Amino acid sequence: MRLRAEGLRCEGLGPIDLAVEAGDCLCLSGPSGAGKTRLLRMLADLDPHQGSCYLDGVASARIPPPQWRKQVALLPAESRWWGVSVADHFPTDCLLELSSIDLPDKAWQWHVDRLSSGERQRLALLRVLANQPKVLLLYEPTANLDTRNAERIEALIADYQCNHQAAVIWVSHDAAQIARVSQRQLRIEQGRLLTTSEAAA
Amino acid sequence: MTHLSAFDLAIAALLVILLAILSARVQRDLAVQILIAALRTTVQLLLVGLVLKTLFTHVHWGWVGLMATFMLLVAGREVTARQARGLTRGWGIAVGTLSMFLSSFAVTLFALIAIIGTDPWYAPQYAIPLLGMLLGNTMSGVAISMDRLTQQAYQQRAEIEARLMLGQSSREALRDYKRDAVRAGLIPIINAMAAAGVVSLPGMMTGQILAGAEPVEAVKYQILIMFLIAVGTGLGTLAAVGIASRRLFDERQRLRLDRLQSARS
Numbered sequence: 001m002r003l004r005a006e007g008l009r010c011e012g013l014g015p016i017d018l019a020v021e022a023g024d025c026l027c028l029s030g031p032s033g034a035g036k037t038r039l040l041r042m043l044a045d046l047d048p049h050q051g052s053c054y055l056d057g058v059a060s061a062r063i064p065p066p067q068w069r070k071q072v073a074l075l076p077a078e079s080r081w082w083g084v085s086v087a088d089h090f091p092t093d094c095l096l097e098l099s100s101i102d103l104p105d106k107a108w109q110w111h112v113d114r115l116s117s118g119e120r121q122r123l124a125l126l127r128v129l130a131n132q133p134k135v136l137l138l139y140e141p142t143a144n145l146d147t148r149n150a151e152r153i154e155a156l157i158a159d160y161q162c163n164h165q166a167a168v169i170w171v172s173h174d175a176a177q178i179a180r181v182s183q184r185q186l187r188i189e190q191g192r193l194l195t196t197s198e199a200a201a
Numbered sequence: 202m203t204h205l206s207a208f209d210l211a212i213a214a215l216l217v218i219l220l221a222i223l224s225a226r227v228q229r230d231l232a233v234q235i236l237i238a239a240l241r242t243t244v245q246l247l248l249v250g251l252v253l254k255t256l257f258t259h260v261h262w263g264w265v266g267l268m269a270t271f272m273l274l275v276a277g278r279e280v281t282a283r284q285a286r287g288l289t290r291g292w293g294i295a296v297g298t299l300s301m302f303l304s305s306f307a308v309t310l311f312a313l314i315a316i317i318g319t320d321p322w323y324a325p326q327y328a329i330p331l332l333g334m335l336l337g338n339t340m341s342g343v344a345i346s347m348d349r350l351t352q353q354a355y356q357q358r359a360e361i362e363a364r365l366m367l368g369q370s371s372r373e374a375l376r377d378y379k380r381d382a383v384r385a386g387l388i389p390i391i392n393a394m395a396a397a398g399v400v401s402l403p404g405m406m407t408g409q410i411l412a413g414a415e416p417v418e419a420v421k422y423q424i425l426i427m428f429l430i431a432v433g434t435g436l437g438t439l440a441a442v443g444i445a446s447r448r449l450f451d452e453r454q455r456l457r458l459d460r461l462q463s464a465r466s
Contacts, residue, residue, distance in 0.1 A: 044366060045453055045455065046362060046365065046366065046455055046456075047455065048451065048453075048455060048457075065365075065370075065371075065453050065454040065455075066365075066368045066369060066370045066454065067368070069365060069366055069367070069368050070367070070368030073366065073367075073368075074366045076362075076363070076366065078359070079363065080359050080360045080362075080363035081363075082360050082363070082364065082377070089367075127367065128366075128367070131367065131368055
C-alpha cells in the first residue's frame with residue numbers, strides 16, 4: 001500500500017482510516033467545512049494530529065518532515081509565490097518542461113506577479129511534480145481553468161500517476177471529473193468518512 | 202552645573218500636559234498614555250535616584266546583583282508588553298529576558314572587567330548606568346525584532362506553509378522573515394551610530410558635558426558606549442530571533458501559530 005492512514009484525528013475530524021494503492025486515484029468530496037482540507041493537511045503532516053500515516057509501510061515519524069512533504073505532496077487550493085521569477089520556485093535541477101502545461105520555455109524567467117490565475121495554477125502543479133512525489137494530495141487542481149486547460153492538467157496528472165506509480169487523493173466537486181479520473185470515491189461529512197461507491201471495474 | 206529646582210521641572214511638566222491636551226483631540230487614549238508614561242518617568246527616576254544614592258554608599262556585589270536582576274526582569278516584561286502577537290505561555294517573557302541576559306549582561310561584564318577596569322569590578326557608579334544603557338537599547342532591539350518576526354509569521358503563514366509543502370525545512374521557510382526581523386531590530390542603533398554627533402548629541406555625553414566634564418573625554422566614553430550598545434543589541438536580537446523562530450515550529454517542523462497570542466490592537 002503506497003499511502004495508509006490509521007486513526008487520523010484532530011479536533012472535530014476523524015478518526016479516519018484510509019489507504020491508497022500505488023497508481024490509484026481516490027476522489028474525495030463533501031460539503032465545505034466537512035474537513036477535506038484538514039484531512040489533506042494532516043496527511044502532509046502540516047497540522048498536529050493523532051494517529052499515524054505510512055508511506056510504503058514506513059511511518060511518517062521515521063521520515064524527516066521535509067522528505068515526507070516532498071513525497072506526500074499537497075497542492076493547496078491557492079498557490080503562493082515568494083520569489084521573483086517562476087524559476088525561483090523550482091529545484092535548480094528540474095527536468096520538467098513548461099510545454100507540458102502549455103507555457104513557452106521563456107516563462108521560466110517570467111515574474112510571478114505577471115502570471116494569470118490559470119498560469120499560476122498550472123505552474124503550482126508542475127512545481128509539486130518537480131519534487132517527484134510518491135503521493136499527490138490535490139485540492140481541486142482544475143478549479144479555475146477552462147476546459148482545454150483542465151483536460152491538459154488531468155492528462156498531466158494521469159501520466160504522472162501512471163509513470164511514477166503515484167497514489168493520488170483528489171478533492172473535486174465535479175461529478176464528471178470524479179468519474180473520469182478516479183477508481184474509488186469517498187465522501188466526508190461532518191468530519192467522518194463515508195464510502196459512496198466502490199470501483200466500477 | 203546649574204541646579205534645577207522643583208519649579209523648573211514643573212514648567213517642563215506643564216508642557217507635557219499641554220501635549221496631552223492637544224493629542225486628546227486626536228485620540229483620547231493617546232493622552233492618557235502620555236500622562237501615564239510621564240508619571241512613570243517621574244516616579245521611577247526619583248526612586249532610582251534614591252536607590253542609587255544608597256547603593257553608592259553601601260558598595261556590595263549582592264546589592265548590585267539584586268538591582269541588575271530587577272532591571273533585567275522589568276526589561277523582560279516590557280519587551281512583551283507591546284507585542285501585537287507575542288508568544289504564549291510565558292515564552293515571550295522568557296525569550297526576551299534570556300536574550301537580554303545573554304547579551305547585555307555579558308557585554309557589561311566584559312566592558313567593566315576588560316575595558317574600563319573599575320575597582321571593584323562591580324563598582325555601582327559604573328556597573329548600574331552601563332547596564333541600564335545596554336538594557337534599554339537591547340530591549341528596543343529585542344522587542345522590535347520579536348514583534349516583527351511573530352507578525353510576519355502570522356501574516357505570511359500561507360507563504361511559509363507553501364514552502365513547507367514543497368519540502369523546505371522550517372529553517373529555509375522562515376529564513377527571509379528572520380533576516381527581516383533582525384534588520385528591523387538593528388536599524389535604530391545603526392541610525393544612532395550614523396547620526397551621532399551630526400544630527401543628535403547622545404544623551405550620556407550630553408549629561409557628562411552638562412556636569413562639567415571635558416568634551417573629548419565625554420566623547421571617548423560615548424564612543425565606547427555606542428559600540429557596546431551595538432554589540433549588545435546585535436547579540437540580543439540574534440538570540441531572540443533565533444530562539445523565537447524555533448518556538449514557531451514544532452518537532453515535525455509544522456508552523457504553530459497557535460503558540461502566538463491573538464491580535465492585540
